Amino acid sequence: MFKLIETILAGKIKTEQINNTGAKNIRGELELAPNACIKCNKCVAVCPTGAIANNNSLGLPEIYYKRCLFCGKCVESCKEEALQHTRKDPAPIPINENLAVMGELIKNRIGRSLAIRHLDAGSCNACDFEMGALSNPVYDLAQYGLSFVASPRHADLLMVTGVVTRNLEQALIMSYEAMQAPKIVMAVGACAISGGIFGETYAIAGPLDKLLPVDIAVPGCPPRPSAMLLALAAAADFYATQKK
Secondary structure, three states: OHHHHHHHHHOOOOOOOOOOEOOOOOOOOEEEOOOOOOOOOHHHHHOOOOOEEOOOOOOOOEEOOOOOOOOOHHHHHOOOOOEEEOOEOOOOEEOOHHHOOHHHHOOOOOOOOEEEEEEEOOOOOHHHHHHHHHHOOOOOHHHHOEEEOOOHHHOOEEEEEOOEEHHHHHHHHHHHHHOOOOOEEEEEOHHHHHOHHHOOOOOEEEOHHHOOOOOEEEOOOOOOHHHHHHHHHHHHHHHHHHHO
16 A cells, blocks of 8 residues: 555656647647648538538638537548647637626636536537546646536536437426526537537437527537636636626
8 A cells, every 4th residue: 555655656646737738649629721721622521510611702611619529530631731630629619698708717717616517418428538537636626616516406507418319308407497596508519519420310309509508618529628627617707707
């Protein structure tokens, strides 16, 4: 036992600082080099979720992170290497017009507490695994005043992963209605935001915003724990302003 403790201390394991830059090979935010793009639209054609479109007057591709799976197919299809993945997480997206202030809060360290109720509405569990890492010693969300609670009656924020299946539609709405106002809804991952790779089928009620008023979205498939932490930090400060 003492040997184990000695090894841990020698390794200097400590809480990680929040940042939006991942490991060397991570598929992060996409970066387009306009001068290198030949406007062939191959990236538009190969995207499985329609996250890339060509709707502007310049004829250049535009990325919609609400739909993006970060699968890399667009980058692979670009022989000119005009489109590349960076190591940066895409920023959380404020949805509600009243949350414009959240864009600034995302950049700042949290100074408020927040009780979170997680609800898996029909995910593949990838987002859930990343979310679970928030409680480990590396990310340690408790140091920022964040905590998961067992009941929506105790929650300030409803954190939803997965596309909403019809079997969980009622549970989702009941959880939201059980929360006390003011309350915040966060859609985590491409499935919750836009339906992701699952799209629309007889078994799916739709993306989260069809059923509940979504305040903030965290793009990714799945998003990294640090991206979730940044969004939760912004949500906590915004919640504090709503309570005043």
